[in-house]
Amino acid sequence: MNALNIDLPKLEVRRYSQLVDGKSGEAMSGERFERRSPAHGVVVGNYPLADVADAHAAVAAARNAFDTGPWPRMSARERSEILLVISERIAGNAEELAMMDVLESGKPISQARGEMAGAVDLWRYAAGQARSLHGSVPAGLGQHMLGLIEREPVGVVAMITPWNFPFVILSQKLPFALAAGCTVALKPSELTPGSSLRLGEMLKDAGLPDGVVNIVVGYGNTVGQTFAEHDDVDMISFTGSTQVGKSVVRAAAGNLKKVALELGGKNPQIVCADADLDAAADAAVFGVFFNVGQCCNSSSRLIVERSVAKRFEEKLAELTARVPVGDPLDPETRVGAIINDAQMEKIEGYLKGAIEAGANPLCGAERIKANAGLYYAPTLMSGVTRDMKIAREEVFGPVLSILTFETLDEAIGIANDTHYGLSAGIWTSDHDRALIAARDLRAGTVWVNCWMDGFSEMPFGGVRQSGLGREQGAQAIEEFTEQKSVLFHRGPRAGRWVPGV
Numbered sequence: 001m002n003a004l005n006i007d008l009p010k011l012e013v014r015r016y017s018q019l020v021d022g023k024s025g026e027a028m029s030g031e032r033f034e035r036r037s038p039a040h041g042v043v044v045g046n047y048p049l050a051d052v053a054d055a056h057a058a059v060a061a062a063r064n065a066f067d068t069g070p071w072p073r074m075s076a077r078e079r080s081e082i083l084l085v086i087s088e089r090i091a092g093n094a095e096e097l098a099m100m101d102v103l104e105s106g107k108p109i110s111q112a113r114g115e116m117a118g119a120v121d122l123w124r125y126a127a128g129q130a131r132s133l134h135g136s137v138p139a140g141l142g143q144h145m146l147g148l149i150e151r152e153p154v155g156v157v158a159m160i161t162p163w164n165f166p167f168v169i170l171s172q173k174l175p176f177a178l179a180a181g182c183t184v185a186l187k188p189s190e191l192t193p194g195s196s197l198r199l200g201e202m203l204k205d206a207g208l209p210d211g212v213v214n215i216v217v218g219y220g221n222t223v224g225q226t227f228a229e230h231d232d233v234d235m236i237s238f239t240g241s242t243q244v245g246k247s248v249v250r251a252a253a254g255n256l257k258k259v260a261l262e263l264g265g266k267n268p269q270i271v272c273a274d275a276d277l278d279a280a281a282d283a284a285v286f287g288v289f290f291n292v293g294q295c296c297n298s299s300s301r302l303i304v305e306r307s308v309a310k311r312f313e314e315k316l317a318e319l320t321a322r323v324p325v326g327d328p329l330d331p332e333t334r335v336g337a338i339i340n341d342a343q344m345e346k347i348e349g350y351l352k353g354a355i356e357a358g359a360n361p362l363c364g365a366e367r368i369k370a371n372a373g374l375y376y377a378p379t380l381m382s383g384v385t386r387d388m389k390i391a392r393e394e395v396f397g398p399v400l401s402i403l404t405f406e407t408l409d410e411a412i413g414i415a416n417d418t419h420y421g422l423s424a425g426i427w428t429s430d431h432d433r434a435l436i437a438a439r440d441l442r443a444g445t446v447w448v449n450c451w452m453d454g455f456s457e458m459p460f461g462g463v464r465q466s467g468l469g470r471e472q473g474a475q476a477i478e479e480f481t482e483q484k485s486v487l488f489h490r491g492p493r494a495g496r497w498v499p500g501v
Contacts, residue, residue, distance in 0.1 A: 004370035006327050008040050009103070015046045016193070018054065018217060019200035021061035022210025027218075028053045035191065039106035039328050039337035041372040045194050050187075050216035055226035058185040058214035062156045063232045065183045065211030072153050072181040080130040082207055083175055087123035089202040090171075094120065100194035101166050106337030106373065107291055108328045118454070119171035122472065125456035126175030129477045133180065146488040151481040153181035154258055155234030158227035160220070160248075161196065162239045163189035163339060164294045169262075170196055172460070172471040173237050178212070180480040185233070186215045187224055191339060193217040220244065231255045235480065238262070239296075241394075242420070242465045260469035260479055262461055264394045265422030268301040268415035269451060270437060272408070273308045275427035276449070281315040283427070283451040284400065289323055289335050289378050290452065293398040294343070296466075297423050297452055300395060303411050306404040313382055313402060317362050320378050325368065335398060338374040347376060347397035354390040354401075359383045364398070386414050394420070408433055416442045421463035425451050444470075 013034075017024040026032075027048035035045045050058075066072055071079070090097065098112035135150040157177045161170045166188060177184055188196035200215045216223055228236055228251035235258035238248045242263040252259050269287060271280045287299030304312050328336035338344045344367070351365050364379030376398055384391050384401040391401050405411040415424055425447035426437040438446045444462040447453065454460065459473035469479050 004326050004368055004373075004375055006040060006370050006372045007329070008042055008372060009329060011044065011103075013043050013046055014194065016048070016197040018048045018050060018197065019204075019213070019215045020054065020057050021064075021214065022204065024201070024204075027051065027216070028057070033190070035104055035194075037103045037106065037337075037373070038339050039373040040103075044103040045100075047190075047193055047197070047217050050218035051222050052226050054216045054218065055185070055187075055223040056230075058216050059156065059158070059227070059230050059232050061211040061214050062183040062185045065209065066153075066156050069183070069209055069211060071178075071183060071209050071212045074181070076131045076133065079179060079181065080127045083123060083127035083130060083179060085206040086175070086202060086208070087120050087127065089206055090116070090123060090199070091120045093198070093202065097167055097195045097198060100198060101192060102328050102336075104192040104194055105163060105166065105339060106328055108330075108333040108336045110331050110333070111291065115165060115168040119168045121456050122168070122171040123175045126179045126477070129176065129474065130179035132474065133477055133481070141487075144490050144494065146490065148486040148488075150484045150486060151180075151478065152484055154480050154482050155182060156232060157182045157184050157480060158230065158233045158236045159184055159186045160224050160227065160236070160238045160240065161186070161188050163191040164291060164296075166192040167195040167199070169239050170199070172476070173239075174213070176471070176476040177237070177480040180477050182235075182480050183211065184213045185227060186213065187227060188215070188217060190217055190219060224248075225251060228252050229254055233257055235260065237479075245467065260471075261467040262296070262469075262471060263422075263465065263467040264420060265296045265298070265462065265466050266301060266392060266394055266418045266420045267297060267299050267423045267443070268303050268425070269299045270405075270411045270415060270424075270426040271302065271304045271308075271312060272426070272428040272430070272433060273305040274429045276429070277308065277312055277315060279449070280427040281312060281319055284316060285319045285323065285378075287451045288400040289320075289398050292335055292338060292376070294339060294396050298396070299425065299451055300399065300401060301391060301415070302400055302402045303414050304402060304404055305411075306406055309402070309404045313362060313380070316380055316400070316402075320363055320380060323378050325375065325378065335378060338376055338397065341374065343396065344374050344376065347395060347399065350390050350393070350395045350397075351379065351381070351399065354381055354384065354388055357388050358385075359388060359390065359401070386417055392418050408436060412437060412440050416440075419465045422466035423447065423462075
C-alpha cells in the first residue's frame with residue numbers, strides 16, 4: 001500500500017474542565033495532561049488530570065444529589081423532559097462532538113457523525129423509557145392483602161467508558177441511568193475524554209441539577225479503582241477489556257455493589273455456500289475494518305464453507321484493496337488510525353505469532369508509512385486454525401482470520417470455541433440453517449444476513465466472558481433499578497403467633 005500523506009489540521013488546542021457538583025474547574029492537584037491525535041500527531045486537547053481525591057469528590061457529590069437532591073424525587077415526566085432537552089443539545093452540537101472524537105481517537109469523520117446520530121436517538125429513547133418504567137400488582141394474595149412490586153433507582157452509579165466509541169457508549173449508559181432516577185460519577189477514557197467533558201457543559205445548560213452527573217478524567221488505577229471500591233457507589237457500569245472487567249468485579253466485592261459489564265468479543269461470521277456471497281463479503285469487510293477493528297463487536301473471525309472458501313477469499317481481497325484508508329478528516333475515508341503505539345505493537349505481535357504458526361497473509365500485515373500518525377493496512381489471514389491465538393483472542397485491530405468448515409455443526413462448534421459470547425452471525429438462504437444457528441450460537445446478539453445493525457430498542461450485551469447485563473432496549477433502564485416488594489394488610493390481623501393472646 002502506498003504511503004499516506006496526512007494533512008495536519010490547523011486548530012486551537014481546546015482546554016477542558018472537569019465537572020463536580022455542578023462546578024466546572026480544575027483537578028484538585030492542579031495537574032493537567034495533553035492528548036495527541038493518533039491520526040495526525042498534533043496536540044488536540046488539554047485536560048485536568050483527576051486523582052483519588054477527585055474521584056472521592058465526584059462520588060460524594062453524586063451521593064448527596066441522590067440522598068437529598070431533587071432528581072430521584074422528580075416525576076418521570078420531569079426527568080423525561082430534561083433528557084429530551086439534552087438530546088436536542090447533543091443534536092445541535094453533533095458536528096463539534098464528532099470532531100472531538102475524530103481528533104482524539106483517529107476514527108473517520110463520516111463514522112463519528114453516524115455515531116452522534118445514534119447517540120441522539122439513544123437519549124430520546126431513554127427519555128421515553130423514563131415514563132414507561134413500571135412495577136406490578138400481583139393478584140391472588142387474598143382479600144386482606146395488597147402487594148406492590150416497585151422499581152426504585154439503584155442509587156449512585158459509577159461509569160467507566162472506553163476510548164474506542166467515547167460518546168455513543170456513554171449514551172448507551174448515562175441517559176438510562178438518569179431516566180431511572182440515579183446519579184452518576186463518570187470516568188471517560190483518558191485517551192478520548194473531550195466529548196464527555198463537553199457533554200458536561202450541555203447537562204448544566206439543559207437544567208440538570210447539580211451533582212446528578214459528575215465527570216472526572218484520570219487513570220484506571222486511580223480514579224477507576226476508587227470508583228469500583230467505593231462504599232458509597234451502589235452500582236458500577238464498565239465497558240472495556242475482559243481482563244480489566246474481572247478486576248472491576250473483584251474491586252466491587254467490598255460492598256457487593258451491582259455490576260454491569262460490556263467486555264470483549266471474538267465474534268464469528270459464518271458464511272454458507274448458499275449465501276449471497278457478494279453481500280456477505282461486503283459485510284465481512286465492514287465488520288472487521290469498521291473503526292480499524294478497534295471494536296468489541298468486530299467480526300474478526302470468518303468461518304466459510306470450504307466449497308466456496310477460495311472464491312470468497314478472492315472477493316474479500318478485491319474489496320479490501322478498495323477500502324479507503326487515510327486521514328480521518330477526509331469524508332471518503334473508511335479506515336483511520338490506530339489509537340496508540342501499544343495497540344499497534346499488540347496487533348503486530350498477534351500477526352507475527354499467526355504467521356509463525358502457519359497462517360498466510362493474503363494482504364496487509366504491515367504498517368502503512370505516513371508523514372504523521374499510526375496506520376495499519378487492512379489484513380486478511382488465510383489458513384487460520386481454531387487453536388491459533390489469533391483465532392481465539394481479541395486482536396482489536398484491522399485483522400480478519402479466515403477459517404473453513406464442512407458442516408453447520410462444525411461451524412457452530414468453531415464459533416462457540418472461545419470464552420467470549422458477545423455477537424455472532426450467519427449468512428445463508430436456508431431458513432432452517434439460520435434458525436439452528438440463531439439458537440445454538442452462544443452470543444448476546446446473533447445477526448442473520450446482516451452485521452452490526454443496531455437499534456435503540458434492541459438490548460445489547462454479552463454472555464460468558466463478554467459481560468454481564470444489557471444496555472439499550474426496554475431492559476436498559478431496569479439495569480439501573482432495584483425491585484422492592486411492599487405489602488399492605490387490610491382489616492384486623494388474622495390469627496396470632498403467640499398462644500393465648
